[in-house]
Amino acid sequence: MTEVNLIIFGIGNVGSTLINQLIDFKPDLRLKHNIDLRIPFVCNSKKGLYAKSLGHDWQSLFNKESRSYSISSIQEIVSQFRLENVIIVDATASEAFVKEYPFFIDKGFHIVAANKAANTLDYEFYKILRQKLARLKSNFLYETNVGAGLPIIETIKNLNQSGEKVKKIRGVFSGSLSYIFNRFSNEDIEFSEVLKDASQKGYTEPDARDDLSGKDVARKLLILGRELGLQSNLSDVKIQSLVPKTLNGKTTLKQFNDRITELNPIFHKSKSEQNGDKVLRYIGELDVENYIFNVKLVSESRQTSLGQLKGTDTLFEIYTESYNDRPLVIQGAGAGKEVTARGLFSDIIKIANTL
Ligand SMILES: NC(=O)c1ccc[n+]([C@@H]2O[C@H](COP(=O)([O-])OP(=O)(O)OC[C@H]3O[C@@H](n4cnc5c(N)ncnc54)[C@H](OP(=O)(O)O)[C@@H]3O)[C@@H](O)[C@H]2O)c1
Numbered sequence: 296m297t298e299v300n301l302i303i304f305g306i307g308n309v310g311s312t313l314i315n316q317l318i319d320f321k322p323d324l325r326l327k328h329n330i331d332l333r334i335p336f337v338c339n340s341k342k343g344l345y346a347k348s349l350g351h352d353w354q355s356l357f358n359k360e361s362r363s364y365s366i367s368s369i370q371e372i373v374s375q376f377r378l379e380n381v382i383i384v385d386a387t388a389s390e391a392f393v394k395e396y397p398f399f400i401d402k403g404f405h406i407v408a409a410n411k412a413a414n415t416l417d418y419e420f421y422k423i424l425r426q427k428l429a430r431l432k433s434n435f436l437y438e439t440n441v442g443a444g445l446p447i448i449e450t451i452k453n454l455n456q457s458g459e460k461v462k463k464i465r466g467v468f469s470g471s472l473s474y475i476f477n478r479f480s481n482e483d484i485e486f487s488e489v490l491k492d493a494s495q496k497g498y499t500e501p502d503a504r505d506d507l508s509g510k511d512v513a514r515k516l517l518i519l520g521r522e523l524g525l526q527s528n529l530s531d532v533k534i535q536s537l538v539p540k541t542l543n544g545k546t547t548l549k550q551f552n553d554r555i556t557e558l559n560p561i562f563h564k565s566k567s568e569q570n571g572d573k574v575l576r577y578i579g580e581l582d583v584e585n586y587i588f589n590v591k592l593v594s595e596s597r598q599t600s601l602g603q604l605k606g607t608d609t610l611f612e613i614y615t616e617s618y619n620d621r622p623l624v625i626q627g628a629g630a631g632k633e634v635t636a637r638g639l640f641s642d643i644i645k646i647a648n649t650l
Pocket of ligand 1: 304305306307308309310338339340341386387388389391392409410411439440443629630631632635
């Protein structure tokens with residue numbers, strides 16, 4: 296039986312769903328896969344809980360018994376209880392937290408992350424992290440960074456490592472923006488109404504401008520580019536933001552929400568410019584051979600896979616030497632706490648199987 300110890304940072308939507316999935320599947324993992332998966336420590340940004348074993352009541356235990364902690368106190372717990380095969384799970388969105396990754400790698404821990412920060416900060420940090428991982432033979436998996444539970448990063452990596460030249464990646468990378476443009480294109484409805492609906496359903500970030508700015512799509516595009524060996528930075532991505540200058544960051548969130556109807560004439564004009572066969576789609580596009588990263592609003596024929604997208608589905612087209620005219624396509628739910636937590640779980644098991 297291989298003992299694996301998870302230290303989970305971030306117990307919000309994704310982290311808490313993951314803990315519940317892990318608790319549910321723990322008996323099967325012991326029985327069928329010979330893995331004894333333990334969760335000795337879970338924490339948010341302020342408090343942490345050390346426990347010998349977590350059950351389904353872990354949240355009330357956390358509320359009662361969690362204490363403030365420091366990163367070094369976690370190392371003390373690992374030494375004191377002789378925890379083996381430690382995997383750090385990063386279910387935060389914190390840029391500050393990823394600066395601790397080198398410390399964890401030095402201690403021989405592995406890392407699984409939903410957080411995109413470590414892969415999108417400056418290239419120097421990205422390079423140093425990989426050198427450290429290679430030197431200390433630690434694993435760092437982050438499949439959920441792009442397409443949540445969909446196998447995008449692994450597919451790109453496998454194609455690249457097996458000598459298949461990836462030429463272009465193109466697609467709708469954001470579940471929230473997919474939903475917004477799928478509805479707006481097909482229904483007689485104002486843009487502000489679709490945006491409000493997407494926000495009420497929890498598809499957008501609390502401040503919808505975080506989605507509309509295109510930065511999240513740009514981060515995903517950058518991660519894929521770096522996976523293919525491009526030494527690029529976020530500043531290399533040309534982003535067509537959907538937030539007009541009059542409603543950008545200088546406007547408060549409340550002011551933005553109050554003036555949301557100002558978006559209507561802009562998107563009404565774009566929609567009216569589409570002829571019968573065309574729909575609007577907000578895409579990421581990477582021309583690998585020419586190092587061109589673009590995030591933009593495009594007209595797409597209703598006959599293509601992108602033109603036929605429904606709901607919150609994301610879609611990734613991968614053009615390679617062999618998949619040239621007809622790309623390899625991966626499509627499915629590209630966001631949501633359940634699929635994202637399952638993607639983290641899958642990365643954890645991949646590492647556990649190597650230990
Ligand atoms: N939700 C999705 O569909 C989805 C899909 C793909 C990827 N992701 C990524 O998954 C990550 C988590 O998303 P989420 O929706 O679960 O976010 P969330 O609900 O806001 O939860 C974030 C958690 O991280 C904790 N945290 C923040 N900084 C921390 C730090 N320095 N140390 C320890 N804990 C810290 C927060 O604690 P406090 O409450 O104390 O601040 C909170 O528990 C994000 O990076 C997101 O981009 C999410």
